Amino acid sequence: MKIEADIVVAGTGPVGLMSALSLGRAGFRVALAGPPANLADRRTTALMKPSLDFLDELGLLDALRTDAAPLKVMRIADATQRLLRSPVVTFRASEIGEDYFGLNIPNRRLLAALDEAVSASKSVERAETTVSRWNIDADNIEAALADGRTVSARLAVAADGRMSPAREAAGIAVSAGSTGQSALVLDFAHARPHNDTSTEFHTEDGPFTLVPLSGQRSSLVWVTRPHRAEELVRLSDDELSLIVEERMQSMLGRVTVEPGRQVFPLSSALPRRFAANRVALVGEAAHIFPPIGAQGLNLGIRDVESLLDTVMRHSGDPGSPAALSAYDRSRRPDILARSSAVNMLNRSLLSDMLPVQLMRTAGLSLLGAAPPLRALFMREGLRTGSGFGSVFRV
Ligand SMILES: Cc1cc2nc3c(=O)[nH]c(=O)nc-3n(C[C@H](O)[C@H](O)[C@H](O)COP(=O)(O)OP(=O)(O)OC[C@H]3O[C@@H](n4cnc5c(N)ncnc54)[C@H](O)[C@@H]3O)c2cc1C
Numbered sequence: 449m450k451i452e453a454d455i456v457v458a459g460t461g462p463v464g465l466m467s468a469l470s471l472g473r474a475g476f477r478v479a480l481a482g483p484p485a486n487l488a489d490r491r492t493t494a495l496m497k498p499s500l501d502f503l504d505e506l507g508l509l510d511a512l513r514t515d516a517a518p519l520k521v522m523r524i525a526d527a528t529q530r531l532l533r534s535p536v537v538t539f540r541a542s543e544i545g546e547d548y549f550g551l552n553i554p555n556r557r558l559l560a561a562l563d564e565a566v567s568a569s570k571s572v573e574r575a576e577t578t579v580s581r582w583n584i585d586a587d588n589i590e591a592a593l594a595d596g597r598t599v600s601a602r603l604a605v606a607a608d609g610r611m612s613p614a615r616e617a618a619g620i621a622v623s624a625g626s627t628g629q630s631a632l633v634l635d636f637a638h639a640r641p642h643n644d645t646s647t648e649f650h651t652e653d654g655p656f657t658l659v660p661l662s663g664q665r666s667s668l669v670w671v672t673r674p675h676r677a678e679e680l681v682r683l684s685d686d687e688l689s690l691i692v693e694e695r696m697q698s699m700l701g702r703v704t705v706e707p708g709r710q711v712f713p714l715s716s717a718l719p720r721r722f723a724a725n726r727v728a729l730v731g732e733a734a735h736i737f738p739p740i741g742a743q744g745l746n747l748g749i750r751d752v753e754s755l756l757d758t759v760m761r762h763s764g765d766p767g768s769p770a771a772l773s774a775y776d777r778s779r780r781p782d783i784l785a786r787s788s789a790v791n792m793l794n795r796s797l798l799s800d801m802l803p804v805q806l807m808r809t810a811g812l813s814l815l816g817a818a819p820p821l822r823a824l825f826m827r828e829g830l831r832t833g834s835g836f837g838s839v840f841r842v
Contacts (some may be wrong), residue, residue: 449597451573453479455759455766456591456601458579458614460485462493462555463731463748464607465562469506470756471605472571476766479599481575481591482608485563489555490710491633492667494519494646494659494742496550499749508561516551517660520644526809527649527656527695534809543819544826548644550742552659552667575599579608582617582727589726589767603767604726605755606733615719618727624717627738627794629654630677632670634709635661636692639701642666648740649696654714654794655740656695666700668692669739677711714738716791722779723772728755735783737790747786754778 453476457468460482468480495503503509522539541549566572581592582604591599606614615622631654642660649656654671661667670680670692680688685705693703717736722729731748755775762771793808 451479451599453477453599453601455603456599457605457607459607459609462558462745465566466752467605467607467730468572469565470752472569474756474760478572480572481579481593484576485559487556487560490708491555492552493555493745494550494552496746499746502749511561512553515557516553517662518548518644519550519646520548523647525647525649527651539826582614584725602765606727606729607731608733610732610736612733614727615729615733618725620719620721620724622717622719627714627716629671629714630674631712631714631739632677632680635665635667635706637665637704681709681711718787721776723775726767728775735787737787738794740790740793743786743790751779
C-alpha cells in the first residue's frame with residue numbers, strides 16, 4: 449500500500465512529533481513514521497521561554513504546566529580541584545525583567561502530550577513502524593516502511609536521531625565522536641527547598657547538574673566517565689543518595705534518590721550540511737553535544753520553527769533545492785555557534801592544560817563580575833540574536 453503525502457517525517461522523539469504536528473497544522477499532508485513514543489524516558493528537559501511559546505502555539509503548554517517546575521535562577525559553580533577555579537556565577541531571570549527562564553518538564557509527559565496531539569491530528573498519518581529504506585530521485589522521496597507500506601513525498605524530515613538513516617541516505621557526511629563521558633540521570637527528593645534554582649557544578653569529568661522539579665524534588669544529570677556511571681547506576685538507593693548529597697555539599701539537605709535511573713552515553717556530531725537531496729535534518733540528526741546549559745532540544749525546536757518558515761515560503765515544492773538551501777542557510781549560524789560553545793566548555797572541563805583553565809576561569813569570572821555582560825549572555829541564552837546579536841547588528 450502506498451501513502452501519498454507532501455512531507456514524510458521519520459522519527460517519533462520530541463522533535464519528530466513536533467515537526468509532524470506543526471507541519472500538519474500549516475496545511476501540509478504529513479506522514480509520520482517511527483516506533484511508539486518512548487514513555488520510559490526518565491529524563492526531564494529544561495525548555496526556555498521561546499520553546500514554551502512554540503508549545504503554546506501547538507496548544508500543549510497549559511496541560512504541561514501542571515507537572516513542570518519554573519527555572520528562576522541558574523548557577524554555575526566550579527567544583528573542580530584545580531589550581532585555577534572560578535567564582536560561582538548566578539543568573540537571575542529577574543535581572544533581565546523575566547519572571548523565569550523556562551520550565552523543567554518530564555520527557556514522558558512531553559512525549560505523551562505530543563503523541564496524543566499527533567493521534568488527534570487529521571493532517572498527520574501516523575505509521576507506527578520504522579523506515580527501512582529510502583529511495584531518492586530529483587522530484588520525490590520514497591520511504592519504504594518496515595511493515596511493507598511505502599510513503600511518497602516531496603520532502604523528508606529526518607528527525608530520526610543520532611544515527612539518522614535518512615541523513616545517510618541523503619549522502620550527508622558527519623563529523624562525529626564520543627566525548628568519553630556518560631550521563632547518569634535520576635530524580636531525588638530533598639529536605640530543603642530548591643527555590644526554583646538550577647545549579648550546574650563543573651567537575652573534571654563534566655557537569656553535575658541539578659534542575660528543580662515540582663515540590664521538594666529535583667532531577668540530576670551527572671556527566672562522568674562511562675565506567676563511573678556504570679558503578680553508580682548499580683548502587684542501592686541509600687548508597688547513591690549519600691554520594692549525591694556529598695557531591696552537592698548537602699546544599700539541599702538530606703537526599704533521597706527515587707527508583708529508576710538511566711545512563712546515556714554521550715557523543716558529539718555535526719553534519720556538513722543541514723539539508724540535501726530532499727532531506728532536511730532536525731533535532732539530534734542535525735546536532736549532538738553533551739547536555740550542558742540545556743541547549744539540545746531548545747535548538748531542535750528552533751530547527752522545527754525554521755523548517756516551518758522555509759516550507760511555507762516554498763509550499764509548491766517544500767523539498768526543492770531552493771527550499772533546502774534556504775533551510776541550510778537559516779540553521780547554520782545557530783547550530784554552529786551552540787555546538788561549538790557547548791563542546792568548547794565541555795573540553796575545557798576535561799582538559800588539564802593551564803591556558804585552557806585560565807580562559808574558562810577568566811570567562812566565568814568576567815560574567816560573574818559584570819552585570820551588563822551577564823544580562824547580554826542571559827538574553828542570548830533565551831533568544832538567539834537578542835543578546836550578543838543585537839549588539840553587533842547595525
Ligand atoms: C541526559 C540528557 C539530558 C538532556 N537535557 C536537556 C535539557 O534539559 N534541555 C534541552 O534542551 N535538551 C536536553 N537534552 C537534549 C535532548 O534530549 C535532545 O536534543 C532530544 O531528545 C533530541 O530529540 P530528537 O527527537 O531529535 O531525537 P530522539 O529523541 O533520539 O528521537 C529519534 C527518534 O527516531 C527514531 N528512529 C530512528 N531510526 C528510525 C527509522 N529508521 N525510522 C523511523 N524512526 C526512526 C527513534 O526511534 C526515535 O524515536 C538532554 C540530553 C541528554 C542525553
